[in-house]
Amino acid sequence: MNVLNRRQFLSLTGAAAVALNQSAAIGSRRELAKRPNILFCISDDQTWLGCSAYGSKMVNTPHFDRVAREGVLFNNAFVSAPSCNPSRASVLTGMAFYRLKEASMNHTPWVSGLRVYTDILSARGYHVGFTGKGAGPTDFKAAGRSTNPAGPQYNRRYHQSGSKGITNIDYAGNFEDFLDKRPAGSPFCFWYGGRDPHRVFKKGIGLAEGKKLSEAELPPFYPDSAEIRGDLLDYAVHTEWFDEHLGRMLKKLEDVGELDNTLVVVTADNGMPFPRAKATCYEFGIHMPLAIRWANKVKSGRVLDDFVSFTDFAPTFLEAAGLPVPANMTGRSLLAILQSGAAGQVDPKRDHAVAGVERHFPGGRKGGWGYPMRAIRTEQYLYIHNLAPDRWPAGDPEGPVWPDDDPTGGFGDCDGSPTKTYLCNHRQDHAYYFDLAFGKRPAEELYDVKEDPYQLQNLADRGHYANVKADLAGRLKKDLVQTKDPRALGRGDELDNYARKYQKPLGQ
Known part of the structure; x- marks a missing residue:
């Protein structure tokens, strides 16, 4: 019978521990590699009818339409609050806006202790970041945060003056910088927060880009005037600028072979920046565009009538990543209806939204x-x-x-x-x-x-x-x-x- 001395025993057990640690690390990397990337795209002040996928002839959004065509288009997506910061805060926390204390309104400090899905994903190995507008307007440093709740900022790239750029942030270029800094094998979670079509508009750009006053889609709560029609056309071009950067991001993901493993969500934070729209609870304030694409998991070409709240996004992202959803989140994951393969009304319990x-x-x-x-x-x-x-x-x-x-x-x-x-x-x-x-x-x-x-x-x-x-x-x-x-x-x-x-x- 061979008897190991203390030195031999420690040598063997140490080698075994190293092997186990290496195996665990490899297993951890494999698990991370299986998790989907998440690209969340949120425009600033865009009504649900401001997309060609919903029938608009005034606004041309081919890249939103592509996400809808290759994924799912939602007819009934609603904000928790039709105002920038509380709407975005409800996305990040998965909670109804009125539970968020100071963050339930604009231009207030962020609230310390609020758990956001970006932090949870980051702690579990996701590469996280944002470009443009994250949570806000808010003072996140007042809550002891070093970064915006949407993640570390990637806003280094800007368009040269004199370009077509309306907002001069090069969102798609910043997304490329973000991808370049991703650790090998890590999934990513990126927040594309376009600042369009938030005002102030580039006045007259609608006509300058070839649109006609007769093409303006005038809601019947406005009188018919050239001034209002021109304002709507300017809004349309600003919306299209957001969509153009979305297209560049989708193309980048295709080029690097990551698109089909990316859960792509495209929406807006509240209604259009016009009277009786943004900051109201009318349809033009709370009803949002929403398209979701996830090629490997979600059957394409469907239109869903289930009601969706913005509080549902955080639970969806966490469940998609294989992580538990915190009990304090009031939202419900969308994965069940996304992966059902069905169209129309899938879940009869999703029959209303509160804002x-x-x-x-x-x-x-x-x-x-x-x-x-x-x-x-x-x-x-x-x-x-x-x-x-x-x-x-x-x-x-x-x-x-x-x-x-x-x-x-x-x-x-x-x-x-x-x-x-x-x-x-x-x-x-x-x-x-x-x-x-x-x-x-x-x-x-x-x-x-x-x-x-x-x-x-x-x-x-x-x-x-x-x-x-x-x-x-x-x-x-x-x-x-x-x-x-x-x-x-x-x-x-x-x-x-x-x-x-x-x-x-x-x-x-």
Whole structure:
């Protein structure tokens, strides 16, 4: 019988440990290699109808359309909040915006302790980064973060002055830099946060690019004027600029052989930057474009009617990466419906979405007050509860504005624009349209979105809709209580205090 001495034993066990560690490392790399890449693309202020895949003739988005054609197009995707920072925060945290304290509104500090999917993926071996606009406008350093919640920033490349560039960030070039720095064998998670079609627009670029005023798709809540039509055409070209960079990113992934192992999601953070759209709970504020492509896992060429909330993205990304979803996330993973192979309505429980607003533009109302709203959208109806109907929904008629040279001098929740200026300058001869955009609203609004897709006929006070209104109000309240909305739990002053504390723009 051979007996090992101490030195021989340690030598053999040490060698075995090294072999095991090497084997584990190889296994870990193999597991990482199996995980999908994630490319999340989010434009800034783009309504759901602002894509040719949804039938627009004014906006041409071939690369969004490609993702939809080679993947899945969603008809019912809705933000948690139609305002930049709370919308983006709900994506990152997987939680309804009203649970996010200061991050439930724009121009506030980020909240320490908020878990975001990018951090979770980074800790599990993903190469993470973003270009353009991540979470924001917010001060993430106030929460002790060294990077934006969307990840480390890649914004080194810019277009040369004089180029066609509207926003001069070279998003696709920055994506290439990000890929160049990826450790071998690591999956990536990249956030493409285009700053278009956020204002300020390059005025007249729509006509300069060959579009015609007759091609402008004019919603019926605006009067017909050359100024408004031209503004819409400018918006269209800015939207197309975002899509152009998306196309370059898809091409790069094809060139390096990574496209089919990449979960590609393309959407927008809130509605278009026009009156009665962005920062409202109407369709043009909360209803978003959404296309998802994942060639190796998701059957292509489908259109889904299931309702999607922006809180669903974080659980989807984590489940796709094989990671557990934190219990505090209110969203639900989309993988089941994505991988079902079916079209139309796949999950009967996905029959509604909830959205809302607290405070959009800081200081837009005297005393710092917001305009709190909660809304529920079903296949047929949109119900909106305005919790402070005595206030001006678009901000006080006189007050701070953005940009600073907005000649209207008020209604600060609505970005300055030729359309806003036209409505304000013609408030007498176009009183109906002015009131739709800026007038005070009742406590309850109810619209049949099938019969009234632009929300022009409020049915809330019509007796034969009383049961519909009561049912929707009850469903909304139940959802808000279950997801711990402070207002539904009698703690609305918590959110009011954040709005009143931060009355000046904060963060980028």
